[in-house]
Amino acid sequence: MTLFHLTAVELAALKLSLWVSGWAVAASLPAGILAAWVLARLRFPGKNLLDGMLHLPLVLPPVVIGYLLLVMLGRNGIIGGALDRYLGVVLAFNWKGAALAAAVMAFPLLVRAVRLSLEGVDQGLEDAARTLGAGPLRVFFTVTLPLMVPGIITGVILAFARSLGEFGATITFVSNIRGQTQTLPLALYTLTQVPDGEAGAMRLCILSVLIAMAALVCSEILARRFAARMEG
């Protein structure tokens, strides 16, 4: 047993974690950008309520979120039952559910970062693009979105890191099934519960640190590239 050799279980947990987090971020990014846009640009009654709801996962215990997801999206849940019956989509106790739990928990962080960058975009530039003949949708994709890139990078990295670390909501919603829903933190927790698990736990711990650092380095490189492009 060495510190540098992963067992099959640990390798499966690592792959699953990257897969689940990747999907969680990819699937929630468009919704996150939309939510950020709605909160930053529109004025409507109930906006504060929506803002609060989006921030709930940040303040509620993750277990509560997991339980709510289970109640609503489980096979017998209101939404989960319908999904199963009409679309044949089952979220409970598989990787899709894990990705959803991670996405929900990471969503506020994503929206906050994206919204901040959107609020920094000079609306005068959008007006200028309109006078040049671009409709609102084109302005969004050719002016607003490109200028939001730094915030989107930050949001994606934050959300990815949060997803990788997701524990409470995941274990409550989709349980801890090896190869199905046992992500890195869950595997680590499991290893700490069994005799002779310390080495494995340590390996997963180091792995988590490495992934987190790699993500940070990636975001830094991307942000620098963007800044260089704007300077060029």
Added chain:
Amino acid sequence: MLEIRLDHTQGNFRLNVAFQGAASGVTALFGPSGAGKTSIVNMVAGLQKPDAGRIAVNGLRLFDSARKIHLPPEKRRIGYVFQEGRLLPHLSVRANLTYGMRLTPKDRRFVEFDPVVDLLGIGHLLHRRPSRLSGGEKQRVAIGRALLTSPAMLLMDEPLASLDPARKAEVLPFIVRLAREFAIPVLYVSHALDEILNLAARMVMIREGRVLADGDLEALLSRSDLQPHLGRAESESVISTVVKEPEDAFGLTHLRFGDRILKVLSIDAEKGEPVRVRISSRHVAIALEPPSRTSFLNIFPGEIREMVDLGGPVLDVRVEIGCSLWARITRKSLLELNLKTGQPVFALIKSVAVSSGPSDACR
């Protein structure tokens, strides 16, 4: 042809204006800051919606509250040059220039890329990002970008306001040439008279949300009742001339107005080019007989048409010399010469006191 009738209330400020812009050439929208000039151009561009009114360009209705017409900005075909340029920072200069051009259907384009780049002298900047441009370069690119959409009209909202005098002098000639070479009417917002002097044919004076006066630029500038609103410390005359001789043996430029010749210090202009010059009333003297042996190079016979008492020891006298010329004289001179309205006199102008265009007018 631009037709504007607007009524808009924002907070305590009411904008209520109606005027027409020229079908070609430059119409200046002139007035102090806060008069509502920018609101007007924003409404023409469609970036701001007036409470009521009508905006039409070349017969095309852009806004009509009675008929519930409010075209979005992208459908108006109006080029807008903003005070701060507003170039898209993530795009190269070339991509900025072609952004609007590519959205203009080919059969509607009448402004081509190469001539505009040549005219504005921005060929060497095409691969740069806006952040690497000087203020003057940015404004030239912004002008080119608006021009390349082949617009039905151009709006310019103080495009020189953020530039220092040297950069102003760099950009202004391009606007003059643009107005002459492309047959696009321009609505040019400014609070600086010297900017529009050699640019605009018509002027609409805006003050506190209303049209104060509207018409031929020169005619407005010579009206005594408007002098306090022209934003200058002393009354000035503006004379439209044509360059007859760019530089004589003494380094003077000869400018023709009517059948008279005005000799001034050398102006950078070509023969036949129209030039408007400003003459401060303080630099004009009046004599009852043509003086001999004098340093005044410009002596014009004329007739006193109007006297404006400024209170105190001085007053302004308007002398008709084929155009209006203001002279500031002392009350002592008035009494000693016994000047009256309708009296024939000679107006004397020092050559060194005549200036053209911007730069030194801001003193």
